[in-house]
Amino acid sequence: MSPSRGLDCLHVRLLRATLRTAIRRYSAWTEAVANPQDKVQSYISRSRDPYLNLSIEHYLLQKSPPDSTILFLYTNRPCVVIGRNQNPWLEVNLALLQAAKDSPGKPTEPPALGSVDLVRRRSGGGTVFHDEGNVNWSVICPPATFTRDKHAEMVVRALRALGVDRARVNERHDIVLDQGVRKGAVDEEDTHRTPYTSEASSHKPRPLKVSGSAYKLTRTRALHHGTCLLSSPNLNIIPDYLHSPARPYIKARGVESVSSPVGNIGIEIEAFKSSVQEHYQKMYYPADANGHTSTVVGEEQLDVADIREGYEELKSLDWTFLQTPQFTFSSHPTEEDDRRRPDLPVAARVYLKVRFGSITEEFVALADTSSLAVDSGHKLRLDLQDQKLHEIHDWTAVVDKASGPHNARAGSALGAWLTSMFPRNEAGVMNVGISGALAPGVSTVHDSSGGLQSIQAALPATLEKAFWV
Amino acid sequence: MAARLSIARAVCQISSRRTCAAFRPVRAQWQQPYSRSFSCSIAARAKKYTEDHEWIELSSDGKTGTIGISTYAANALGDVVYVELPTSDLEVKAGEAIGAVESVKSASDINSPVSGKIIEGNSVLEEKPGTINNDPEGSGWIAKIEVADSGEMERLMDEGGYKEFTEGLE
Incomplete structure (x- = not known):
C-alpha cells in the first residue's frame, strides 16, 4: 500500500465525517423549522443571493407548523424582482441587465452597480428593485389571524421606535413617510x-413610499413580505432599470406595476433589523425574558433538497420567462x-402574440412607405411559431433569412429594432459578484446625477416608478 | 315527490349518515326548474364547500365536478386581476393546489376539494378575471375535474354548514 493511498483513505474518512456533520446539522435545522412545539420562530439570512433568500422563505412557508408565526429578515444584492404574474419584457429594461453581465469586471466609475439579477418571485404584486440599502422583512402566519395590514403596522x-415619526401604513398596505409640515397631534x-398626514386627498407633497407589500396565501399559511428602503445609493438609476423600451407596444394580461415616488428612510440597517425583531417579539412572545433569538441561515441551506429544488426553479429561464401571462406586441x-x-426606425409592421413565453402568432412585414397594407407582398415568414421568445438571440439573422437580398438594409434595421425590443437575456444565470461592471447605458445617468455616492438620508427622491404594487 | 324522496332515503341508508345530512339544505334546488332523472344522486351532487372556501358541484352523472371559489372568498380576496388556471390532465389529490388567483398584491392558491384529473380550466377567466368577483359561484367557475372518488364529497360542508362556518369566522 503506497503512502498516498493511506492519505486518500484519511481524506475519504474526513470527508465522510464532514458530510455526516453537515447532514446532521441540516436535518437538525429542518426539524427545528417543522417542530410543532416551536410556535414563534425567527430567522435572519447572511446570504445576499435573492434566489436563495426567496427559496428559504418559501421553504419556511411550506414547512413551518401551520399554527406558528415566522419572522425572516434578508438583504439581496442588486436585483430586479418581478411579481408572480408579471411580464419581464414589459416591466424591465432587459438590455441594461444583460449589458452588465456581458462586461464583468470592467473597471468603471463608482458607484458601479454591476450585475443585476432578474427574479420572478412567488408572491403577487409589482416590480421592485432591491440592493444592499434595502432590508426585506417577511412574516408567515396562520391564515385565520392574517390581515393585509397587521405586519406592516408592526x-x-x-x-x-427609531424616531421615524412620519411613517404610517397607507391604503395600499404599503409604508410611506408623510411629507410637509406638522399639522397637529394625533393618537x-x-x-x-402621523402628525404630518394631510387631510387633503391630493396629499401634496405626496408621501414617499419606503416599503412595499406583497403576499402569498396557501391553504394553510399566509406570507406577507415587504421591502424597506433604508439607504439605497441607487435611487436615481432605478427608473432606468424599470423602464422597458417595449412598453408602448405591449398589451399584457396579468399584473402591471403602479409607480410611486420612493425615498430612503436614512436609518442604520442593523438598528432597523433589531427594532423589527424587538417589535415582533412584543407582538408574539412578550413574556420571554431572554430577549429575541434568531437563527442565522445562508448558503448552507442549499443542502436542504427542497430549498435546492426551489432555488434551481427560481433561477431557471423557464420560470422567469415562460410563466409570463399572455401578451401581444x-x-x-x-x-x-x-x-x-x-415611430419605428424602419417602415415595418410587427405583430406577435406570445402565450406562456412562446410565440403563437406572427405577422411581420417590410415596406418602402409607412402606409403598409396588411396584404402587402412584403410580408415576411419568420417561422417563429412555437419558439420561445427569450431564446431568440439573433433577430438580425432571423429577419435577414426571411427578407432576402433585395431588402437587406431594411431587414437589418428591423432586426436591430427587434433586438432592442427583445434583447438576449440570461437572467437567472449566476454571475460573479456585484462589483466592477457598469452597464454602458447607465454611465450618462451617473454623470448627470453627480452625487450618487452620498446616501440620501430621508430625502425625497422621486422616481417615475418603483417598488411593489 | 314522495317517491323521489323515498328513493333518496333508500340511497341514504346504504351511504353514510353525512350524505343524508347533506340532503337537507337542497331545498333551494327543489324550487328551481329541474329535469334531472335520478333524485337519489341529488344529495351527492349538491354543491359542497371546503374550509378553504372552494365549492364543488357534481354533474348529473356524478363523474365530473365543477370547482370554484365561494362568494365569501371572492369578497375577501378583493378585485381579482389574474387567474392562473390548471392545465388539462393535471392529476391532483384533495387539498392540492390547482391554480391561483391574484388580487391586491396577493397570490392565493386555489385547492381542489377532491382528488381527480382536471378536464378543463375556465378560459373566460383568462380574459376576464373579474368574472370571479361578479359571479363566483356561477360563470366564474375555475375548473372541471374528473372525480376519482365521489365519496370524498361526503367530507365537505353543505351550503348550510358552510354558512355557519363563515359566520363563525367573523
Whole structure:
C-alpha cells in the first residue's frame, strides 16, 4: 500500500465525517423549522443571493407548523424582482441587465452597480428593485389571524421606535413617510396616521413610499413580505432599470406595476433589523425574558433538497420567462390596443402574440412607405411559431433569412429594432459578484446625477416608478 | 315527490349518515326548474364547500365536478386581476393546489376539494378575471375535474354548514 493511498483513505474518512456533520446539522435545522412545539420562530439570512433568500422563505412557508408565526429578515444584492404574474419584457429594461453581465469586471466609475439579477418571485404584486440599502422583512402566519395590514403596522411601530415619526401604513398596505409640515397631534398608537398626514386627498407633497407589500396565501399559511428602503445609493438609476423600451407596444394580461415616488428612510440597517425583531417579539412572545433569538441561515441551506429544488426553479429561464401571462406586441395600433405608437426606425409592421413565453402568432412585414397594407407582398415568414421568445438571440439573422437580398438594409434595421425590443437575456444565470461592471447605458445617468455616492438620508427622491404594487 | 324522496332515503341508508345530512339544505334546488332523472344522486351532487372556501358541484352523472371559489372568498380576496388556471390532465389529490388567483398584491392558491384529473380550466377567466368577483359561484367557475372518488364529497360542508362556518369566522 503506497503512502498516498493511506492519505486518500484519511481524506475519504474526513470527508465522510464532514458530510455526516453537515447532514446532521441540516436535518437538525429542518426539524427545528417543522417542530410543532416551536410556535414563534425567527430567522435572519447572511446570504445576499435573492434566489436563495426567496427559496428559504418559501421553504419556511411550506414547512413551518401551520399554527406558528415566522419572522425572516434578508438583504439581496442588486436585483430586479418581478411579481408572480408579471411580464419581464414589459416591466424591465432587459438590455441594461444583460449589458452588465456581458462586461464583468470592467473597471468603471463608482458607484458601479454591476450585475443585476432578474427574479420572478412567488408572491403577487409589482416590480421592485432591491440592493444592499434595502432590508426585506417577511412574516408567515396562520391564515385565520392574517390581515393585509397587521405586519406592516408592526414595521411602522419598529420605525417609530427609531424616531421615524412620519411613517404610517397607507391604503395600499404599503409604508410611506408623510411629507410637509406638522399639522397637529394625533393618537400615537395609530399606525395609519402621523402628525404630518394631510387631510387633503391630493396629499401634496405626496408621501414617499419606503416599503412595499406583497403576499402569498396557501391553504394553510399566509406570507406577507415587504421591502424597506433604508439607504439605497441607487435611487436615481432605478427608473432606468424599470423602464422597458417595449412598453408602448405591449398589451399584457396579468399584473402591471403602479409607480410611486420612493425615498430612503436614512436609518442604520442593523438598528432597523433589531427594532423589527424587538417589535415582533412584543407582538408574539412578550413574556420571554431572554430577549429575541434568531437563527442565522445562508448558503448552507442549499443542502436542504427542497430549498435546492426551489432555488434551481427560481433561477431557471423557464420560470422567469415562460410563466409570463399572455401578451401581444404590436408595432401599430390594433383594435384591442389602440394606443399611438412611437415611430419605428424602419417602415415595418410587427405583430406577435406570445402565450406562456412562446410565440403563437406572427405577422411581420417590410415596406418602402409607412402606409403598409396588411396584404402587402412584403410580408415576411419568420417561422417563429412555437419558439420561445427569450431564446431568440439573433433577430438580425432571423429577419435577414426571411427578407432576402433585395431588402437587406431594411431587414437589418428591423432586426436591430427587434433586438432592442427583445434583447438576449440570461437572467437567472449566476454571475460573479456585484462589483466592477457598469452597464454602458447607465454611465450618462451617473454623470448627470453627480452625487450618487452620498446616501440620501430621508430625502425625497422621486422616481417615475418603483417598488411593489 | 314522495317517491323521489323515498328513493333518496333508500340511497341514504346504504351511504353514510353525512350524505343524508347533506340532503337537507337542497331545498333551494327543489324550487328551481329541474329535469334531472335520478333524485337519489341529488344529495351527492349538491354543491359542497371546503374550509378553504372552494365549492364543488357534481354533474348529473356524478363523474365530473365543477370547482370554484365561494362568494365569501371572492369578497375577501378583493378585485381579482389574474387567474392562473390548471392545465388539462393535471392529476391532483384533495387539498392540492390547482391554480391561483391574484388580487391586491396577493397570490392565493386555489385547492381542489377532491382528488381527480382536471378536464378543463375556465378560459373566460383568462380574459376576464373579474368574472370571479361578479359571479363566483356561477360563470366564474375555475375548473372541471374528473372525480376519482365521489365519496370524498361526503367530507365537505353543505351550503348550510358552510354558512355557519363563515359566520363563525367573523
